[in-house]
Amino acid sequence: MRTPKAPPLHETRADYEIAKQGGRFRRPRKGVTGVGTSADYHFRSEREWLYSMEYGRDLDRNDSIGGMVIDRLLDSILQDNGIRPDPCTGDENADAFLKQKWEAWAADPDQCDLAGEMSFVEMERAVLRSALVDGDHLALPNESGALELMEAHRCRTPSNTKRNIVFGVEMNAHRLRTRYLFTNEELSPTRALRKVSDTTPIDARDEDGNRQVFHVFDPDRISQTRGVSCFRRVADSMGMHDDIQFANLVRQQIASCFAIIRNRNEPGGLGNSQYGDRTTETSGSYTRTMENVAPGMEVIAEDETIEGFSPNIPNPQFFEHVHLILKIISANLGIPLHAVLLDASQTNFSGWRGAHDQARAGYRRIQTWFLRKFHRQVYLWKVRNWLAESPELQAWANQSGVDIFKHKWNRPSWEYIQPVQDAAADVAKVRGLISTLRRVHAGRGDDFDEIIVEAVSDNAKLYRLCRDAARQINAELEDGEEPITWREMLAMPLHEGLNVSLVATADSGSPGGQNAA
Numbered sequence: 421m422r423t424p425k426a427p428p429l430h431e432t433r434a435d436y437e438i439a440k441q442g443g444r445f446r447r448p449r450k451g452v453t454g455v456g457t458s459a460d461y462h463f464r465s466e467r468e469w470l471y472s473m474e475y476g477r478d479l480d481r482n483d484s485i486g487g488m489v490i491d492r493l494l495d496s497i498l499q500d501n502g503i504r505p506d507p508c509t510g511d512e513n514a515d516a517f518l519k520q521k522w523e524a525w526a527a528d529p530d531q532c533d534l535a536g537e538m539s540f541v542e543m544e545r546a547v548l549r550s551a552l553v554d555g556d557h558l559a560l561p562n563e564s565g566a567l568e569l570m571e572a573h574r575c576r577t578p579s580n581t582k583r584n585i586v587f588g589v590e591m592n593a594h595r596l597r598t599r600y601l602f603t604n605e606e607l608s609p610t611r612a613l614r615k616v617s618d619t620t621p622i623d624a625r626d627e628d629g630n631r632q633v634f635h636v637f638d639p640d641r642i643s644q645t646r647g648v649s650c651f652r653r654v655a656d657s658m659g660m661h662d663d664i665q666f667a668n669l670v671r672q673q674i675a676s677c678f679a680i681i682r683n684r685n686e687p688g689g690l691g692n693s694q695y696g697d698r699t700t701e702t703s704g705s706y707t708r709t710m711e712n713v714a715p716g717m718e719v720i721a722e723d724e725t726i727e728g729f730s731p732n733i734p735n736p737q738f739f740e741h742v743h744l745i746l747k748i749i750s751a752n753l754g755i756p757l758h759a760v761l762l763d764a765s766q767t768n769f770s771g772w773r774g775a776h777d778q779a780r781a782g783y784r785r786i787q788t789w790f791l792r793k794f795h796r797q798v799y800l801w802k803v804r805n806w807l808a809e810s811p812e813l814q815a816w817a818n819q820s821g822v823d824i825f826k827h828k829w830n831r832p833s834w835e836y837i838q839p840v841q842d843a844a845a846d847v848a849k850v851r852g853l854i855s856t857l858r859r860v861h862a863g864r865g866d867d868f869d870e871i872i873v874e875a876v877s878d879n880a881k882l883y884r885l886c887r888d889a890a891r892q893i894n895a896e897l898e899d900g901e902e903p904i905t906w907r908e909m910l911a912m913p914l915h916e917g918l919n920v921s922l923v924a925t926a927d928s929g930s931p932g933g934q935n936a937a
Contacts, residue, residue, distance in 0.1 A: 459644035460586050466577060469587060469646070473554050473572060476649030480553045483658055484665065485746065485760075486651060489753050490552060492760050494545055497783050499832040502541040503791050505799050506867060507827045514816035514824060515869075521806055522799070525565075534566040540798075543567065547636055548790055555647030556637030558600065559794065560622065561801045572646070574602050578617045586645040588619070589635075595643070597624040600633045630804070634797040638789050654749045661745045668738060754782035773837045780834060787831050800825060833864040886910040 438446075451462050463469040479486035507518040525531045526540035533543060547569065550557035554572040562568050575588035578601060584591055590599040601619040606612065626632050637647030651658065699710050743757075743766075750757040756775035758764045764772055803825055807813050817824040849855040858868040886909035894903045 459641035466587055470573060472649055475655065476553050476651045479651050479658055483662060485661060485749060486658055489755060489760050490549060493753060493755050494549060497786050498545055502544050503787065503795050504830045505827050506830050509824050509826055510822040511816050511819060514822065517813060525802060532566055534562050534568040547794055551636045551647065552650045555649050556635060559634040561632065565805055570602060575600055576603050576616050578619045589645050599623055631797050634794055636793045650753060654752045657745050657748050661742065664742060755779055791829050795829065799827060830862055830867055882910055
């Protein structure tokens with residue numbers, strides 16, 4: 421029996437199809453080479469990088485979906501009060517001092533914003549929006565103690581400069597950022613930046629190694645120097661959606677018109693049948709009789725067929741296709757479509773909860789890199805300023821076991837989707853020592869220290885009011901009447917596991933005697 425000949429070696433290998441050029445189902449992609457490139461290579465031209473930034477801004481500014489998605493995303497990530505610091509220095513007095521200083525600074529636009537317009541909560545919303553839409557944002561700590569916010573296009577590379585500057589960021593051989601170059605702001609709204617060569621260099625760090633430029637962006641690769649708009653993957657889909665919507669709006673306007681098509685069987689005039697008031701119109705030697713049209717009139721055709729025309733606009737496929745495009749856009753930006761449209765008619769409760777649970781993982785990830793790139797840098801800078809000017813804070817910092825810079829962050833959380841079940845789960849975690857009250861409150865964006873102080877204060881106020889009311893009532897009682905205590909005035913809920921029952925006793929004098937058990 422003849423042994424079959426082995427196939428050639430190149431036919432027996434099972435290679436990765438993605439590594440082969442010219443695949444049957446793979447379209448050619450621009451910028452894909454076989455030599456290996458850094459992330460910055462894909463934006464070789466600063467002009468193209470700036471164009472992508474302006475294109476993203478236009479989608480945020482004018483697109484019917486783009487700006488709405490970013491609004492919903494910011495509402496979910498930052499909510500009302502934003503991300504707040506919680507000092508954990510090891511000394512309660514130092515913690516209270518730093519918290520008070522931060523709240524006073526953050527709430528006053530004249531203190532925290534160099535332009536004097538925004539509070540810190542408003543600033544963090546503007547910075548995050550720029551970081552998402554533009555790709556990145558830069559904030560400069562000023563000697564006055566306020567922040568100067570710099571939009572991404574201000575950091576530019578001047579002409580005739582060294583090769584280790586990428587879009588205004590100078591780096592060393594290890595990609596450590598050493599300087600940022602900023603252009604002068606053009607205050608006139610009718611002008612763009614005129615002289616890119618007129619740049620002001622700012623060192624990335626001061627002499628002590630502290631950051632002097634807070635560069636806020638979320639890189640996809642380690643070799644990425646500047647950020648890219650969050651719309652980069654869906655720009656074409658958003659343009660397609662906008663075009664489809666416009667085309668169907670035009671078609672809908674056309675469909676709003678009506679048409680009557682007359683198919684005459686034989687030539688002839690209107691005959692003797694009269695449909696309404698008639699008028700005669702004469703032009704030269706030609707005379708024609710016209711019927712006036714009135715609402716609700718009945719037309720009886722004479723030797724002709726009248727056919728109406730009403731197009732089906734939009735067609736059924738339109739809704740499915742538009743819904744698919746919107747889902748692709750929402751999924752790429754990390755937010756459920758029903759949250760974007762504020763419409764839950766296309767899902768049920770389980771679908772709503774599952775989508776939001778998954779989206780919240782993305783919200784937390786954005787919160788993490790945002791507070792690391794922006795909030796933490798701002799807080800450390802402010803603590804250094806307060807430490808330099810406050811002898812009291814210096815004394816606390818010199819105490820043993822005190823770390824004056826140690827802190828954590830209270831992030832915004834999200835309301836319970838099933839309040840009773842979710843609250844019961846938190847109680848079970850604390851009882852089972854799986855978590856603590858402090859961590860449970862921090863996970864919901866609440867400050868544990870504030871809550872316990874408020875809870876005790878509220879209980880004390882309730883007790884005093886009930887005690888004073890009981891004393892006043894007892895002073896009004898006549899002889900023989902049983903006095904009351906503050907407990908009768910304070911209707912507090914019973915502790916879990918404690919039951920109250922009503923039973924008759926022998927000395928009560930009636931079946932209505934009361935006894936608590």
